[in-house]
Amino acid sequence: MSSDFTMPIRGCLHLDFDVRRRQLLIEQWKSEKVSWSLRALCLFAAAIFHEQGAPSMRITRLLGNDEIERESVTPFSAGLAAEVSLWELPQVCGTKVRNGLENPTVAFIANRINMLFYFGPGRKEAAQYGERFDLFDKMILQVPTAGFGEQTLALWHEFGNIGMIQSPRKKLLVNE
Amino acid sequence: MTETRTQTLRRYRKLYSESVLKLVDEKKQAPALVAPLAKQKVSAQWQQEFGTGASEDWFPEQAKEN
Numbered sequence: 001m002s003s004d005f006t007m008p009i010r011g012c013l014h015l016d017f018d019v020r021r022r023q024l025l026i027e028q029w030k031s032e033k034v035s036w037s038l039r040a041l042c043l044f045a046a047a048i049f050h051e052q053g054a055p056s057m058r059i060t061r062l063l064g065n066d067e068i069e070r071e072s073v074t075p076f077s078a079g080l081a082a083e084v085s086l087w088e089l090p091q092v093c094g095t096k097v098r099n100g101l102e103n104p105t106v107a108f109i110a111n112r113i114n115m116l117f118y119f120g121p122g123r124k125e126a127a128q129y130g131e132r133f134d135l136f137d138k139m140i141l142q143v144p145t146a147g148f149g150e151q152t153l154a155l156w157h158e159f160g161n162i163g164m165i166q167s168p169r170k171k172l173l174v175n176e
Numbered sequence: 177m178t179e180t181r182t183q184t185l186r187r188y189r190k191l192y193s194e195s196v197l198k199l200v201d202e203k204k205q206a207p208a209l210v211a212p213l214a215k216q217k218v219s220a221q222w223q224q225e226f227g228t229g230a231s232e233d234w235f236p237e238q239a240k241e242n
Contacts, residue, residue, distance in 0.1 A: 016236060053196040053207030053214070056236045090193035090207060 015046055016056040018085070028062045034079035037143040041117055041126060042082055045141055048109050054088040060138065081142040097137040102130045110139060119144050188234035192218045 017025040028034060046057040061083040086092045091105040110127040117126035128140040179187070195217055199210035215235060222232050 051206070051208045053193075053200075053211045055192075055211075055215075087189075090196040093193035094190045 016058040018060040
């Protein structure tokens, strides 16, 4: 029985971590600081990526909620946001993404995530992508500090225990 | 000029992506449905180039069992 949760499991969604920060990201993902709502959001996004033909979804950074932390050199995880690479999507792979044009497939994915994970009126969006955020080669997945609204919470039971913390003290989970 | 490992993986990932898009156009099906076929095709090419024994790390591998 393997305890390495980064190994893909048959029939399960696969989260991938950026090669350059792999060890750090794995440590952060293991830690209890990463909120369970972000875990659910990431796995849900991975499902949508998979639906578009991507073999996996690659997380490049785990971030906090505020802007200053997002700019910082050392990524410290407050467990509320994740930066995701779009390279895995066939519709993006090999195209010039820094030309300032939104990719329709990614915009569609972002819209879908935003509809599913609704922040509330006049607030931020769960999936940030496109011209407004100046994000073309990455997507930022973010959860609100105080949790999602009722509409989204109504979906939580569908996720099962995928959002639970994986650590030696709180043992359980998907990949064991 | 020799190709680095990363370049090889990128080349194969790009091949896979192109293959998926092509199959979507041909079969008029969703990407998730044609993805396994695209993987098979690119996998065959990988085996042709590197032999059957080489691990296919251009694609996240499926575990043997849970």
